[in-house]
Amino acid sequence: MSDTAFDIVVVGGGPGGYVAAIRAAQLGLKTAVVEREHLGGICLNWGCIPTKALLRSAEVHRMMRHASDFGLSADNVRFDLDAVVKRSRAVAGQLTKGVTHLLKKNKVTVFDGHARLKGGGALAVTKDDKPVADLTAKHIILATGARARTLPGLEPDGRLVWTYKEAMVPPAMPKSLLVIGSGAIGIEFASFFHEMGAETTVVEVMDRILPVEDPEISAFARKAFEKQGLTLHTATQVKALEKGEDSVTCTLEGKDGNTAKVTVDRVIVAVGIVGNVEDIGLETTKVEVDRTHVVTDDWCRTAEPGLYAIGDLTGPPWLAHKASHEGVLCVERIAGVADVHPLDTRRIPGCTYCHPQIASVGLTEEKAKAAGHTVRVGRFPFMGNGKAIALGEPEGLVKTVFDAETGELLGAHMIGAEVTELIQGYAVAMTLETTEAELMHTVFPHPTLSEMMHESVLDAHGRAVHF
Structure with missing residues (x-):
């Protein structure tokens, strides 16, 4: 010692x-x-x-x-x-x-x-x-x-009920899977197992999936996931897990009190930390x-x-x-370094690496209004972007939220191909306290997905060119 x-x-x-x-x-x-x-x-x-x-x-x-x-x-x-x-x-x-x-x-x-x-x-x-x-x-x-985090009655056992650790090293691909929780971790695992062929169900206690995201992005994601074939239950709790020899029967309860049972091969618990x-x-x-x-x-x-x-x-x-x-x-x-600043958590970008990808930084439109801001909102769809169409990724949306009086960028919310890479552009802009004016005057390269970031800003002023 x-x-x-x-x-x-x-x-x-x-x-x-x-x-x-x-x-x-x-x-x-x-x-x-x-x-x-x-x-x-x-x-x-x-x-x-x-x-x-x-x-x-x-x-x-x-x-x-x-x-x-x-x-x-x-x-x-x-x-x-x-x-x-x-x-x-x-x-x-x-x-x-x-x-x-x-x-x-x-x-x-x-x-x-x-x-x-x-x-x-x-x-x-x-x-x-x-x-x-x-x-x-x-x-x-x-x-x-x-x-x-674990919940009473829903404790993982490492075989039929998994945490993220077991989900990352599955001994075999389950034919069916239920994910409890639709935050970033739950949705990423749902996306992986679904893409690899498992019939996948996601249960979320809140009234929408990805509840920390802008409601408009959550709604877009839900449509995209359901189109792919995922089953999503919101405003629903998993009340009990009944383990069989090689399956789990899950009792689901909606906010109306009605219950239903779903039997799957495996369950992933992703309800926070x-x-x-x-x-x-x-x-x-x-x-x-x-x-x-x-x-x-x-x-x-x-x-x-x-x-x-x-x-x-x-x-x-x-x-x-x-x-x-x-x-x-x-x-x-x-x-004692001189130029040190406290961390402003509003400027921390968040990313979810599902398909389509989701990324955001700053306030949602809803939270910006609740904070007393009069907002100006811009949107631009992937369908209007040449690079997105060429990539075969035409589904997506870029949304920007500005303070209508000062032009301050309050938040940006994106869903679609490679948005986890694009979001940092808005994060830099927020750190530099850039306004909509500087963003509108910035030249974006063509053809790129980043052009949608520009168009979304322009749209906040009714000036979007390609949509």
Whole structure:
């Protein structure tokens, strides 16, 4: 066992933790990371990255099935599920090795084990209940992340009822599947399994799917998904799961009280997350926990001096890029970097990598009005864009929301091909406090999907050219 003093110790090596550690090391601070499982965290190992690899396989599979639409032929299209999963795991493994290399390159000390606060800037690191190290630090950053939420009576068992982990390494493709929850995680898994041939049902307790998105985008998505053949139940709860030998019978209850039973091969539970606040020694601190998440101020400080928290352990939005940004601003504030600003969560883009893709940033039209803004809204359909038609992706919509008095861009909401790449244009515009005037005067390249971003802005003033 070793005893070591550091300027900063980061607890958790996910996209918030490892980025914070690297930035701290760049700033000349003696830094350590404690990680109990895999560097890269859930995002690189069981979340953002491997799911995108699975969805890419589904996308290629879909394109092959529709090869004739492009004047091509692909006979007897099939897939090898083991190979699809193996590729996904290899992608995750490659990136985890990359994180290990980056930490070593930046001279960050990595401890393999579980960290527990002892008070007074001290931590004990253990592995398999055996002591690894006693650490002290002037500043400790908690980046322990979160895990899948479970509901009473709907607990995953790893065989018939899955969390995201089991859903990413299925031993066989189920013929039928029910997904509980229609947020980004639920919809992405529904999209993957449906594209690969599973009869897929999604159940959402709210009155619309993708409830954090603009209602207009949610409605567009619902039509697109149902056209593809997904079954969607909104304003519906899963009241019970009755497990058979190799199937699950799900009791669904609508808000009118009527019930129905659906029998499927497998169930995926995707009903949100809970913060990993247990067994890290928070009881030795003044830290406040609100519904499993640590409360912080604008600089990621907790109520305990010298103790900080970032990422999924803290408040929404629970996104990897938010965690990384928090890690950087937290460390830079500690180091006294001059040009550091609190994070404005309204400017954080969110993406869902289903088909069609969905992306948004800022306020929805509904929330903008509720906040007291008089709004001006622009829309442009993919059908009016030459590149979208050439790609064979004519279904989609770009929607922009402006303050009618100041011209401020309040929000942007998109559904369609590659919108997860396009949304950053609006995110940059919001960060620069760009108004509709600058966006209208910006020259967009042709032919590109990005032209729709321009046309949507023009439409807010009744000036759209191609629709």
